[in-house]
Amino acid sequence: MTGERGDGQPTRHVVVMGVSGAGKTTVARGISEATGLMFAEADEFHSAANVARMRSGVPLDDAARWPWLRDLAAWMAERGAEGRSTVLACSALRRAYRDVLRQGPPSVEFVHLDGSAEVIRDRMSRRAGHYMPASLLESQLATLERAEPDESVLVLDVALGAGDLVAAAVDGLGLPAATTVGER
Known part of the structure; x- marks a missing residue:
């Protein structure tokens, strides 16, 4: 049953980029x-x-990215083999x-998630504790x-607001809503 959920349906793998x-x-x-897909943050695989x-403001080159991307692909494939659908936050530029x-x-x-540099720069300036400096936005x-x-x-x-983006993604991809306890 590689790549299938317990209900025989294929697993779904979404990358929010x-x-x-x-x-x-x-x-x-x-x-x-909203859907029960297993979440992972690609930054945690670096x-x-x-x-x-x-952190020092130096962009990654492809030599540094390839092993990281292969690890992410393997993680999704492994979850799929277990019958788990996934959602991954990853730049995938x-x-x-x-x-x-x-x-x-x-x-x-x-x-x-696409939009103006001004909106994105504003968001970056308001977040705390992230190692990616706003100076790397241009790169x-x-x-x-x-x-x-x-x-x-x-x-x-x-x-769009975060809730609207989530709803648009779930709807646009036709993802099923998470089943709550007691539902079948």
């Missing part, structure tokens, strides 16, 4: 709460060396990065490759 400060973690957690680089993530489970869907925007027509990517405007 975008530049730092777009709201990926908030929206991915909201999707998890090596200590990657975190130190970003370039097509090549999304392609690596697609090598994990049989199917990966993306939600791109992330320069790296961002918008989805091609052949990619399965739902694009949502970051100007």
Whole structure:
């Protein structure tokens, strides 16, 4: 039953993507709460060396990203093999990065939180305790490759509130609502 839930349906794997400060973690957690998909924060998969680089304001290069992306793809595939659907908060800024993530489970869907640099910069300035400095926003925007027509990517405007983004993602992807205790 690899890649199937207990009800015989295929597992679902969603990556909430975008530049730092777009709201990926908030929206991915909201999707998890609304649907029961298992949540993971891609930043928690970074090596200590990657975190130190970003904390010092140095963007990651591809050599530092490839092992991290492969670990994320493997995590999704392993959960799928267990019959668990997942939602992952991950920048996935370039097509090549999304392609690596697609090598994990049989199917990966993306939600791109996109919007103006001003809105995102404002959000970054208000958050506390994150190692990604606002100074790296420009490098992330320069790296961002918008989805091609052949990619399965739902694009949502970051100007919406978090609750609206979660609802739009759940609806746009046709994700089922979480089953509460006592429901069948």
